Amino acid sequence: MNSTNRSTAAELPGTAQAMVTVDDIWTDDRIALENDKDALRQSVIDHFGRTLGRDIDHAAAHFLYKAVALSVRDRMMERWLATRQAVESGVQRHTCYLSMEYLMGRALRNAVHNLDLQDELGKALEELGLTLEQTEQLEADAGLGNGGLGRLAACFLDSCASLALPVTGYGLRYRYGMFRQSIDKGFQIERPDSWLSEGHVWELERPELSCRVRFGGRVDLITELNGNIIHRWVDTDDVRAVPFDVPVPGHDNGIVNTLRLWNSSATDEFNLHEFNAGGYTEAVAAKNAAENITMVLYPNDASENGKVLRLRQQYFLVSASLQDALRIWLLHNDGFQGFADAHCFQLNDTHPSLAVAELMRLLVDDHRLSWDEAWSITTRVMAYTNHTLLPEALECWSLDMIGALLPRPTEIIQEINRRFLEEVEQAMPGQLQQHAEMSIVSFDAQPVVRMAHLAIVGSFSINGVAALHSKLLKEGLFANFNRLWPTRFNNKTNGVTQRRWLAYCNPGMKSLLDSTLGESWTGRMELLEQLVPLADEQALQARWREVRNRNKLALARLVAERTGIEVSADMLFDVQVKRMHEYKRQLLCTLHAVHVYLDLLDGQDHVPRLVLIAGKAAPGYYMAKSIIKLINNVASVINGDKRTTDRLKLVFLPDYNVSAMEVICPAADLSEQVSTAGKEASGTGNMKFMMNGAVTIGTLDGANVEILEAVGSENFFQFGLSVDQVDGVRQGYAPSRIIAGDARLTRIFEAFDSGLFDAGEAELVRGVIDAARSPHDAWLTVADLPDYLDSQQQVEAAWQDTAGWTRKSIMNTACSARFSTDRTMQDYNRDIWRLQPIELPDRETI
Numbered sequence: 001m002n003s004t005n006r007s008t009a010a011e012l013p014g015t016a017q018a019m020v021t022v023d024d025i026w027t028d029d030r031i032a033l034e035n036d037k038d039a040l041r042q043s044v045i046d047h048f049g050r051t052l053g054r055d056i057d058h059a060a061a062h063f064l065y066k067a068v069a070l071s072v073r074d075r076m077m078e079r080w081l082a083t084r085q086a087v088e089s090g091v092q093r094h095t096c097y098l099s100m101e102y103l104m105g106r107a108l109r110n111a112v113h114n115l116d117l118q119d120e121l122g123k124a125l126e127e128l129g130l131t132l133e134q135t136e137q138l139e140a141d142a143g144l145g146n147g148g149l150g151r152l153a154a155c156f157l158d159s160c161a162s163l164a165l166p167v168t169g170y171g172l173r174y175r176y177g178m179f180r181q182s183i184d185k186g187f188q189i190e191r192p193d194s195w196l197s198e199g200h201v202w203e204l205e206r207p208e209l210s211c212r213v214r215f216g217g218r219v220d221l222i223t224e225l226n227g228n229i230i231h232r233w234v235d236t237d238d239v240r241a242v243p244f245d246v247p248v249p250g251h252d253n254g255i256v257n258t259l260r261l262w263n264s265s266a267t268d269e270f271n272l273h274e275f276n277a278g279g280y281t282e283a284v285a286a287k288n289a290a291e292n293i294t295m296v297l298y299p300n301d302a303s304e305n306g307k308v309l310r311l312r313q314q315y316f317l318v319s320a321s322l323q324d325a326l327r328i329w330l331l332h333n334d335g336f337q338g339f340a341d342a343h344c345f346q347l348n349d350t351h352p353s354l355a356v357a358e359l360m361r362l363l364v365d366d367h368r369l370s371w372d373e374a375w376s377i378t379t380r381v382m383a384y385t386n387h388t389l390l391p392e393a394l395e396c397w398s399l400d401m402i403g404a405l406l407p408r409p410t411e412i413i414q415e416i417n418r419r420f421l422e423e424v425e426q427a428m429p430g431q432l433q434q435h436a437e438m439s440i441v442s443f444d445a446q447p448v449v450r451m452a453h454l455a456i457v458g459s460f461s462i463n464g465v466a467a468l469h470s471k472l473l474k475e476g477l478f479a480n481f482n483r484l485w486p487t488r489f490n491n492k493t494n495g496v497t498q499r500r501w502l503a504y505c506n507p508g509m510k511s512l513l514d515s516t517l518g519e520s521w522t523g524r525m526e527l528l529e530q531l532v533p534l535a536d537e538q539a540l541q542a543r544w545r546e547v548r549n550r551n552k553l554a555l556a557r558l559v560a561e562r563t564g565i566e567v568s569a570d571m572l573f574d575v576q577v578k579r580m581h582e583y584k585r586q587l588l589c590t591l592h593a594v595h596v597y598l599d600l601l602d603g604q605d606h607v608p609r610l611v612l613i614a615g616k617a618a619p620g621y622y623m624a625k626s627i628i629k630l631i632n633n634v635a636s637v638i639n640g641d642k643r644t645t646d647r648l649k650l651v652f653l654p655d656y657n658v659s660a661m662e663v664i665c666p667a668a669d670l671s672e673q674v675s676t677a678g679k680e681a682s683g684t685g686n687m688k689f690m691m692n693g694a695v696t697i698g699t700l701d702g703a704n705v706e707i708l709e710a711v712g713s714e715n716f717f718q719f720g721l722s723v724d725q726v727d728g729v730r731q732g733y734a735p736s737r738i739i740a741g742d743a744r745l746t747r748i749f750e751a752f753d754s755g756l757f758d759a760g761e762a763e764l765v766r767g768v769i770d771a772a773r774s775p776h777d778a779w780l781t782v783a784d785l786p787d788y789l790d791s792q793q794q795v796e797a798a799w800q801d802t803a804g805w806t807r808k809s810i811m812n813t814a815c816s817a818r819f820s821t822d823r824t825m826q827d828y829n830r831d832i833w834r835l836q837p838i839e840l841p842d843r844e845t846i
């Protein structure tokens, strides 16, 4: 791969293309596709037989799904192109959303509903002996994300398209997405997610838009005739970035935005030396390193890992995306006058924060702008979203590593930092401590580059993702920066799209809401508030319970399929699903289940309850994996005990992902959001549950605070320490004293000490329990446990009042409007992006 970067047009495939014109083929004379049953049926048949070349002998179900998906995709193509033309015309301001993760899940159902094809397509499929529901299940999840951050990006795209906002998503096309999880003897097993192995019908490869990303090499200084010194980055190992476009259809508005995912591949150049020495196969094989960049998603949620491949991925995303934006701009413009007014780059966490340095490099080195001109543009277009306060998640790259991989961008980072420190000296003269804390490159003997600081210094807007989180950013982590630039900091509370997370995943509730409120609530969430005065109405309550009961039966089926455990829909469905992490405290839920179990054995009755836990642990996160094992050990004791079988079940559901959540959130009665206060930036699972009528039991953390405020304390079970109390409790924290002082806790921990839940893994299980009992437990599990048990007692009392509970459930849905990403996107747009909605020319075709 040691080719030098002689850039030639030969990189474009098919050099003969210049001889051919497409003017006669590209006309508007295409016959518009109809959306009625017969036309859809014909499309499916044609795609099955012609595009896919299958016949009944080959009627593998997957090809049926593909034929259906292609038929739907056909009906977006013209609108997709029209949207792209409108966005790329060079006049409209638009936003490029840069994210290492997009947790999209399945696409078919969403596309069918957003295009309003469900009725006719349903009838067409019925004639072919299929149902839409069955067909949808045949699609693999696009799991290009870890959890909340990646799913947020996916919800943002849906809302932007539905609001006709010109926003393009840029990401990576990982060949292997989030790993698939299975459970063996209680342990997590990871298997590769080869989601592309059967092809992905939604994507459109666009090799003609490929670009080149450079790595390694060195920087030469060259003095030009006029005395200017320029920097040439040479002897680089280059990688080709090939975009794959995925359509993002808006709801019922004809807009189709684009998610552009970059795939890495080798350049067509070879190491000539090796090649000429007869090493043909070796030279070709060396190209693997280039292909590897987008091979796999790093499965770490909320923790950085410092691996050089990850840094390559980040730079690859940033460089390709910025080159693409500049390419599009220069199609219609001569220089960069006006560029800043026409663009915003929203950085989803620090993962793409190299964009600050890369835009400078492209403008200064490639397009020959002065430093000051380039910096003025950069700091008017970059906007940074912070997603976490956890120290282990704050990305820092060793200066040596980044310098070796990206010598020229690293020089630029150092120059940005030099100028920044001058500015700090002006504003805070002589405050050396502040300078050291704020510097982008740390003052350590082994310096690191603090990516959050790079993002802050280069951005005009810095936002947190819930009111509490943004406040903590300003007062804590970024207090110095807030003093310097107070107007840059703002809050944008997260949301979820109500289309995927209520209307489409909960069709029973959708028709109930349609008949109660009219159908327009799907795009106007504030209409849900009309449920408030109806919350006590008996007829509505009865229908509400009926819908929820059917959803619970569906979840019970999923549980039975995956675990073999039978659960009754009459139970209280108490659910905690999210990434496995100590701060999220799945342990708290589990300890409560143990408490209930021991109570039942003691003859104390409880309401029948299913405790359902699901989530993946990062493969290298020992404690999180131990917690999974502990949960499974406790589950097998509880579920194996005939004495408690109709009262309590504890289930760990394997392989939590978007499609699983689409079954889980419509069926939950109680939503567990129990993180240590100050640790969860926002949460979005909490919002999906609320929208679907689950009642939250939660701490005052992240967006829980705003959920409580929206729904009222009578419809929310709040417990635990607040952020203000947490630090005080840490001083002289003595969990064993708390345990000794509470008979319930004493009994729980004695049960663990007796070996009841060891299942041959005493060391591992006791490791988790001892960590919770340690005075150094950062998550304060024992400190919050008594209050949590009390709060669960109140849950039981409330559950026994069926009408009262149903009221709480209705109130949660009714008050969930503000947690729609439609609202979130309007906030971003009002304060940061300032985009005008896309207007498409009127066309007959869709």
Ligand SMILES: *Cc1c(COP(=O)(O)O)cnc(C)c1O
Binding pocket: 146, 147, 148, 149, 151, 577, 578, 579, 656, 657, 658, 661, 682, 683, 684, 685, 686, 688
């Ligand atoms: C919503 C969602 C998340 C985020 O859940 P939190 O409870 O906010 O951590 C993670 N994974 C999937 C699959 C989701 O759908």
